[in-house]
Amino acid sequence: MRVTVARPRELGQAEVSRWRSLQEADPAFDNPFLSPEFTLTVGELRDDVRVAVIHDGPDIVGFFPFERHPLGIGKPVAAGLTDAQGLVYDRHVRIDPLRLIKACGLSVYEFDHLVAAQPLLNAHHDRHPSPIIDLSDGFDHYTETLRANSGKTYKSTLAKQRKLQREVGTVRHDYAITDVAPLRTLLGWKTDQYRRTGRTDRFAHQWIVELVERLLATRSDSFAGVLDMVYAGDExxxxxxxxxxxxxxxxxxxxxxxxxxxxxxxxxxxxxMAEQAAKSGIQLIDLGRGEKEYKDKLKTGELQVAEGRVARRAPAAAVHWLMRVPARKTRATVLANPLLHKTADKALKTYGRLRTVLQG
Structure with a gap:
């Protein structure tokens, strides 16, 4: 195995095409966060993004996108934003994870949404469910599944949509739109949600706003940003x-x-969204890791993603363990316990309300 490390903009068209072909050859990597377009776009906005190109003899057999931080700490591209992380590679080739991160100049690589079939994965890493909507048999089959498993939710949602139409205005749905104005409306709602629930506002970082706008403008058969909006009348x-x-x-x-x-x-x-996505050829909607009531109501199954780290024997890796691992395990304990999770969520929402009042 031979590894070369480059900035995303230094990759040639042949390398990008090879990345895409490796991704499309394996269903385990069928996620847009693992697409070359995502890393290329983030790389336009962040100088810490790198791509390890993995060679086996004369052939390119894999790509490992990552961020390189001080002390050789490695993270996924756009860490904290992405719901799928890891290598895209030919699974017939054996890749040694410690040799890989050493070749990347890393002491440690940490992740929280590592997808399946990864050489970075081991038995000690924590696994978490990532709910999905399976549309492979079409939207009608999906709604039949909803009726069987979440019939009350499905019927009440349709009833509330009819009520929205009666009381506010005709309901319409615009799917895969490219206008930036409704995107900014959506991001405004999301900022309000973050503040209301006590979370950090991601869109306070201008590079994230620019990233989303650039991804909205990115459209090809194999990758695109997808914006959809529901209106009642003109609202x-x-x-x-x-x-x-x-x-x-x-x-x-x-x-x-x-x-x-x-x-x-x-x-x-x-x-x-599920109905229009199915019509456009989408076979799966990945709702992402995280305990949310709406995900439980809509899902038809789950994928697994992993959280943990791969570390070499190095002082920086030991410092990283002290700073990150105990806090991560405490967080995982809270999330796994319904009572602790509810208490923490309530405390965050209280903080959010107080912050809103003080800032107002």
Whole structure:
């Protein structure tokens, strides 16, 4: 195995095409966060993004996108934003993870959404469910599954959509739109949600706003940003921005106008999105890791993603362990315990309300 490390912009068209062909050859890598276009776009905005190109003799057999931080700490590209992480490679080739991170100049590589079939994965890493909507048999089959497993939710969502139409205006759904104005409306709702629930506002970072806008403008058969919005009359009530490959759409930034909360606009939007996505050839919607009630109501199954790290014997790796691992394990304990999770979530929302009052 031979590894060369480059900035994304230094990759040639032949290398990008090889990356794409390796991705499309293996269903385990069918996620837009693993697409070359995603790393190339982030690399335009962040100088710490690198790509390890893995060679076996004269052949390129894999790509490992990562961020290189001080002290040789490695993270996934756009760490904290992505719901799928890892290598895209030919699984017939054996890749030694410690040799790989050493060749990348890393002491440690940490991750929280590592996908399946990864040489970085071992038995000690924590696994977490990532809910999915299976559309491979079409939208009608999906709704039949919903009726069987979440019949009350499905019927009440349709009833609330009819009520929204009666009380506010004709409901319409715009799918795969490219106008940046509704995107900014959606991001405004998302910022309000972050503040309301006590979370950090991702869109306070200008590079993330620019990233989303650039991804919205990226459109090809194999990769695109996908924005959809639900309107009642002339009022935008809910929306979502995600990314797609040819057959997989990832849930990324869903949000709604809280004035219309009683109509469950988020569920209305997700059902409309699933219908249009299925018509456009999408076979799977990955809702992403995380405990959310709407995901439990809409999902048909789950994938598995892993959280952990790969580390060499180095002082920086030991420092990283002290700074990160105990806190991560404590967080995992809280999330795994319903009572602790509910208490922590309530505390964050209280903090969010106080912060809103003080900032107002």
């Amino acid at each position: 935008p009530v809910a929306g979502h921005f995600g990314l797609r490959t040819r057959t997989t759409l990832v849930g990324w930034f869903p949000a709604y106008d809280t004035r219309f909360a009683k109509y469950s606009p988020g569920l209305v939007q997700h059902l409309a």
